[in-house]
Amino acid sequence: xxxxxxxxxxxxxxxxxxxxxxxxxxxxxxxxxxxxxxxxxxxxxxxxxxxxxxxxxxxxxxxxxxxxxxxxxxxxxxxxxxxxxxxxxxxxxxxxxxxxxxxxxxxxxxxxxxxxxxxxxxxxxxxxxxxxxxxxxxxxxxxxxxxxxxxxxxxxxxxxxxxxxxxxxxxxxxxxxxxxxxxxxxxxxxxxxxxx
Numbered sequence: 001x002x003x004x005x006x007x008x009x010x011x012x013x014x015x016x017x018x019x020x021x022x023x024x025x026x027x028x029x030x031x032x033x034x035x036x037x038x039x040x041x042x043x044x045x046x047x048x049x050x051x052x053x054x055x056x057x058x059x060x061x062x063x064x065x066x067x068x069x070x071x072x073x074x075x076x077x078x079x080x081x082x083x084x085x086x087x088x089x090x091x092x093x094x095x096x097x098x099x100x101x102x103x104x105x106x107x108x109x110x111x112x113x114x115x116x117x118x119x120x121x122x123x124x125x126x127x128x129x130x131x132x133x134x135x136x137x138x139x140x141x142x143x144x145x146x147x148x149x150x151x152x153x154x155x156x157x158x159x160x161x162x163x164x165x166x167x168x169x170x171x172x173x174x175x176x177x178x179x180x181x182x183x184x185x186x187x188x189x190x191x192x193x194x195x196x
Contacts, residue, residue: 017117064103067154
């Protein structure tokens with residue numbers, strides 16, 4: 001379940017994982033460091049164009065943010081109450097772009113390649129005594145969990161919707177948290193079993 005990779009031959013699929021991770025880090029930093037709506041809208045257009053370059057339908061981009069719509073609604077409402085609707089829209093678009101970019105990374109990069117790429121980037125830090133394999137695994141799992149968690153929330157929401165509980169925040173949040181904790185225990189056991 002953790003590997004959401006979609007097989008392909010696009011430029012993004014062939015690009016090294018280190019470059020994609022670096023691009024995600026720089027893009028996320030710029031998105032949150034520069035408070036300008038035009039930059040955010042430009043990044044949104046660029047992200048959607050990259051989905052097309054990767055031969056992924058735009059519905060895949062929508063799948064990355066759809067499970068988080070209720071979170072976006074809460075953020076938007078909070079911004080309306082404390083600031084303005086314009087700022088709320090700006091914050092929501094910025095978060096949606098970041099989710100879509102992280103999703104694009106996981107859809108075009110195998111888990112093993114991502115771990116290898118992060119480890120290669122951290123290799124100079126081995127001289128300082130850091131365990132780069134552990135760090136690369138942690139970063140890779142974190143990046144993988146972003147779209148996986150949205151999938152978990154989406155599955156729970158669909159199940160609760162069938163029961164007529166799709167409007168209850170607790171009916172969605174509690175099972176999502178339990179499934180996430182179970183998944184993290186399974187991953188932890190798998191890592192321990194491999195002696196990592």
